[in-house]
Amino acid sequence: MIAQLTKNERQVALLILLALAVVGIAMAAGGRHDPFGAHGALVLLAAIVGSFAVISGYYAPEPPESRLDSYYDDPSKAGIILAMIWAVIAMFVGDWVAWLLVNPNLTFDAGWASFGRLRPVHTSGVIFGFGGNALIATSYYVMQRTSRARMPDQLTPWFVLLGYNLFCVIAATGYLMGVTQSKEYAEPEWYADIWLVIVWVAYFVLYLRTLARRKEPHIYVANWYYLAFILVVAMLHIVNNLAVPISWGSAKSYSLFSGVQDAMTEWWYGHNAVAFFLTSGFLGMLYYYMPKRAGRPIYSYRMSIISFWGITFFYMWAGSHHLHYTALPQWVQSLGMTFSVMLLIPSWVSAGNALMTLNGAWHKVRDDAVLRFMMVAAVFYGLTTFEGSFMAIRPVNSLSHYTDWTVGHVHAGALGWVAMITFGAIYASVPWLWKREAMYSARLVEAHFWLAVGGTVIYVFAMWNSGIIQGLMWRTYNESGTLAYSFVDSLVAMHPYYIARAVGGLFFLLGAVIGLYNIWMTIRTAPQAAPETAADRPVLAGGAVLQAGE
């Protein structure tokens, strides 16, 4: 890894690590016994390990000029492995908290093992650890190919990838120590937030610099989605995390916003995190890997552009549907509701576009579990966006809100759409990146596929049942006009569904473990007469490609 950096880059890397070490020491000294101090030690440790790595390779010969004849893929490889490791850890924690809801005694009387601390480890771990690493890894891959240009340097991609993972580790360890600013999906405290801004700006600039070097006149639509993901997440992250720390030596900070403004800012952030992190970025993935794997161009390129702007314009306004029947002004709620319903159009155009791309290649979907992952992802994308628009309607929301229906909806999206498209993209890229004929075991990919689909279906059906029962029990009145059921009655009713959910989650976790093993074995198996080009060739080369429906 260090041998691929130029002399100059190695020096810059050492300077960055030195600066990081100084920050770590300052944090450790200023924080003392506060968790802030522990995080300072962690930052220092990361800087020391990084420095050793750079120094040990410092006198390696400079990379040859011929490196410029190939794409720079090592950060993508590392990102994919990191994504799978995060997937296994974070899904394990997810299933753990699922069993914790079945049996709340499983906390061993330890603060770190309480639901409130473990749950954000799960959510941040899957969204940022698994999803984020997969997005960074695939975006590096896609932006270079679609631009036909190598990344401008070797250091920035590593800075972004490793810096991002440092953020993820600080976030997860912080939760276990009780560090949180109590904003859902934005739990990390101020210092982690500042670090993420630095990393994220470097990511954005790297993307633009690569695009500026492109040899293709038109920027392929997948890049638009990836760029929207990077740009808007930066915007959301900065605004929602505006806060004042109580001192330079403390992890605790207070948000700039309070009351209903705080709630609105948080859900403007929260729903757009769903939109631009969990949708836009992964649509970028879909628009590259699905046509590539199917060997067919996207069904309608125009529709991909129109739905891009539809998603971008509409999502921005949808967040207030999280605050129906609250102190938020009624018209703001209605605005969010209306835009959420309108979102169905660009969402279904995207899902339809993906499925129409496969139309004519169904035999490949049948035979190839990797393509099937992507197909199922598109189906779940369509289902979940329909469900989301529906749940945003105020009277529907009065039944669904605060119940497990929401949890089911989120997981239909996260497991069915985000994770499926990611696994599909990862299984497609691993043989391409490591120059292998195919994955180590096609049967294990098949096993992963069915565990993932089975787990998702069990999970989502359990939560639909549980959520609707909960919602109905909470609004059932008896003749005297009081509530017919106590809250504990509804908890007892949910118990069997919680067991089912934990079993579904276990299936999904097992699939991810199998996936990690399969990827690891693919990498370890020596290449058999390594093919220069990507594993799956399109059926037709040149201009005579069928344009279904166009």
Next chain:
Amino acid sequence: MTLDHDILVWFSKSFGLFYLLAMSLVVLVYAYWPSNKKPFEHAAQAILQDDDKPYRG
């Protein structure tokens, strides 16, 4: 205070409508502009080519 709640509501209800309509129009015109058809089709096809090397000209 001139910038009160009512004015903001009026602004977002009127201006918001028109600028979203205008942006939609711009996007539709761009997507369906006849001379854009070729680059779009080229872009859609180009990712399927398999020479896995950056172009250095």
